[in-house]
Amino acid sequence: MSRLTLQSARANVRADMPAPAALVCVRCGSRLPVDRYAEDCPACRARGAPANLTVAYDAIPGRELDREKIANRPSTMWRWDSFLCSSAADAVSLGEGNTPLLHAPALGLGDVWIKDESRNPTWSFKDRLASSAVTMARQFGARVIASSSSGNAGAAAAAYAAKAGLPCVVFTFVGASPPLVAQMRAYGAMVVAVEDKADRWRLQSAGVREFGWYPTSPFFGPVVGSNPYGMEGYKTIAYEVAEAFDWDVPEWCVLPVCYGDALYGMWKGFEELKALGWTQRTPRLVAAEVSGSIAAAMASGEPMPPDRPRNAPSIATSIGANQGTVQALEVLRRSGGTAVTVENDALARWVVTVGAREGIWPEAASAATFAAIEHLRANGTIESDARVVALLTASGLKDTAVIETALPPTPVVAGGLSEVLGTLRDVYGYRHG
Template identity: 50%
Template structure:
């Protein structure tokens, strides 16, 4: 297993003890120049016996910052890596895979983060875990807190996706909505400072990323992809990116495998973003992350921040990666095409990688025969209230002939089409 042996800055490398207060401002040495998150310093003790047989990401507990006996698990990880030839052909690719994270217990990739974060929180004696979340992170943390017997506080904002708020409330978490989005950070900060809450999300500006222990859970994405590809490595991994927690963890995972000589090369990463913060940062040579003007209200609300983080920038730079800004145009239709062609109903943010791949194919940056993995981070049920906004209400038919006439007009279907072959 890997014990929590302290933290190091992802930018300057300064090291800090494991009992440092994680106050969401990141490395004390970098705050005034370029705020940067911390990462866990790994100290391998010994492999946990029999962990490879565990039906969760804790099968990789030798690479996680918590002994497996403290693990809080709902069976997260081990999500399918599905070949997607139909949608791949539409994008101009002959080899596309979808890593379908909607198969996690709360239907999003955040369960990888929450399982590890809540496990460490409980191990350290925390009684209350808290997050500032618009949906997926809150739903996930609430479920794992419930499993661990901890109290969960989710600070959110008016207008967050209804299905996700319902999911959070059903677990018994306390939901605190604010009219002003930034008030939720002040609320979490007071909880941490005055009451000792274990906060898993950012709650300071500028954001550096989420709690480092939770980010360790995203390393397992890389482990699974390589294992599911028979030890091979994709040429590209494309995923939705806001503050870059999953991106940073994914890259740590691949780097770890490379350093252990378990893989012979590293993939290039692509961040599908909304407002272009990482695109602008990559165009420069410095470490600053620009705060962009929001030109539109994104349908992909979970990645809608106007400013990303240094941890995301460094992962892209080290992987010779790219960032691609994605608008709302065609996003719902792309979601529908993925569902129609491959049977995968993904959250709107989760189809932004496909939009990014389409753009990079048009520019011939990604070649037609490159091996590409798109990470679909969450289920389409998460924001169905947004994705169905373009649909007309379904009609109700009052007779069988009326129904046949209607669907015949719509899809040229006849009764014979339903006869057994």
């Protein structure tokens, strides 16, 4: 690796912050240079279990940060820059992070708290990944941002590329949610749709390999996960959760999982807090998935989640992949967690339930977390008195088709108030007085 590239990775790190020292395999610990962010672990790929890379630092992250003064810092995820790859002053930021953690007793799931990531600038948790990834893209001298996405990742990449003044190419597929495609285009992205979903990776891979486009999302298979610098942004969810509970972390954290980027990032964040002595333990983590791939690997003990095609597409398109990742599997095994497979009827039911009972409209993928908690409470895996944090990854406005099919058509009323009351009774079950 050239000296110039190493300097670019360290250029915007304060003297009191750790700097990226290497990229390390999440499974076997092999070390690669800091500019190998568009690759996976060659050793694990040779063994048949391709694994993602994560950032290793030249000192313990957060070692210089005064825990008592965090609340006085800027209210974005970059107030945790002592744990990240760049200083807040040099970050590409739209004000992401510091999202609310809301108690949700009306769901009937016990002591459950919703970490509402729909409050981020592009209305999803992907803003944390995009902010961190694009910040490092600029430091590496990238000229084009590239993403393959069904929606949230592409919208976030487009927005942060616009903020950084960089062009962005997003590969999506025919049939992707129209509001999400419109959102990508609204931020100025050059959006290209393909008939075959797999062509997204083929085309993005060509751009990365031939032209040096900077990838924020997966772009080759088997998928190992997203850009390791981007995934560092997800650590801040763990920091915020721990801080909100006065450093007494919850027993469980449940996430909707496709490739496990946020799952790995949160676990890494909790591990860093424990290493500093700020917390005493790491929560057990749960992957709520739709394919059953990770659950199958947990049951079999295999090192690689299998490809598990569905008989019908999931309504949770953002977690609709048929195969999980090594990084997700590693987190569940190391944290003592588990995976739950969720079907469409449960997803639709919980989209409606969370909106009607807590006033939060989740995307279908986010509803998987509540279905998983319901299942694990019922079978005793999650104890009745255990505190659980549910990650709500994005707003239901990202894909309105789910709510439109889950609820009856909006009734049209002619006449006066008596007709209105009759309609409320017949359609909604409401009885006045």
